[in-house]
Amino acid sequence: MTKKFEEKKFTIPELKGISAKNIEEHLKLYAGYVKNANTILEKIEEYRADSEKHAYALGELQRRFAFEFDGMRNHEYYFGSLEGSPSSLPEGSLLKNAVEKEWGSWEDFLNMFKAIALTRGVGWAILYYDSHTKRLLTQWVDEQHLGHLTGLSWILGIDMWEHAFVADYQPSGKKNYVEDFFGNINWTVIENNYKTA
Ligand SMILES: [Fe+2]
Numbered sequence: 001m002t003k004k005f006e007e008k009k010f011t012i013p014e015l016k017g018i019s020a021k022n023i024e025e026h027l028k029l030y031a032g033y034v035k036n037a038n039t040i041l042e043k044i045e046e047y048r049a050d051s052e053k054h055a056y057a058l059g060e061l062q063r064r065f066a067f068e069f070d071g072m073r074n075h076e077y078y079f080g081s082l083e084g085s086p087s088s089l090p091e092g093s094l095l096k097n098a099v100e101k102e103w104g105s106w107e108d109f110l111n112m113f114k115a116i117a118l119t120r121g122v123g124w125a126i127l128y129y130d131s132h133t134k135r136l137l138t139q140w141v142d143e144q145h146l147g148h149l150t151g152l153s154w155i156l157g158i159d160m161w162e163h164a165f166v167a168d169y170q171p172s173g174k175k176n177y178v179e180d181f182f183g184n185i186n187w188t189v190i191e192n193n194y195k196t197a
Helices: 020-048 055-080 094-103 106-117 171-184 187-196
Strands: 123-130 135-142 153-159
Touching: 020 055, 055 153, 094 106, 094 135, 094 187, 106 123, 106 135, 106 171, 153 187
Parallel strands: none
Antiparallel strands: 123 135, 123 153
């Protein structure tokens, strides 16, 4: 029997710019990723009984697993960063310190990260911590899964699929969504992500 991923519940406060309706619809999409990640694992288990016969289907299911799994996990970090209430980084933030060492100033980092978020196409801008080299790295991930960096820990990420913002901002309002998202973040969560990375 395949173990199942469980859909997490998020309590998202009223946000600037991003409507409760959009969050409600977005959470349904998240639930779809959880469901489909579970379905793929079930199918793989079923087809493994005759892996020769199902070789092609197995290969394709395995290939698509990262899309569903990362779709699930990315959204868990995303909604997690909006829970509680918007807050600034704590006094003496270790993350801020590390960012300043890496990129000079917090403002330079934010501007750089926002520019990554505006990459054309659908995907995610992500800030990771690499425990191997003890440094922070930023990345653009296409879709949910193409471009994730191996063995790094997620610190911060923004969903840049149109479903995340288009109902509230229209396609031309992408930049405003990015600005509002940063104002809506509970930075205590992000600081904790860094501390546990
Ligand atoms: Fe999304």
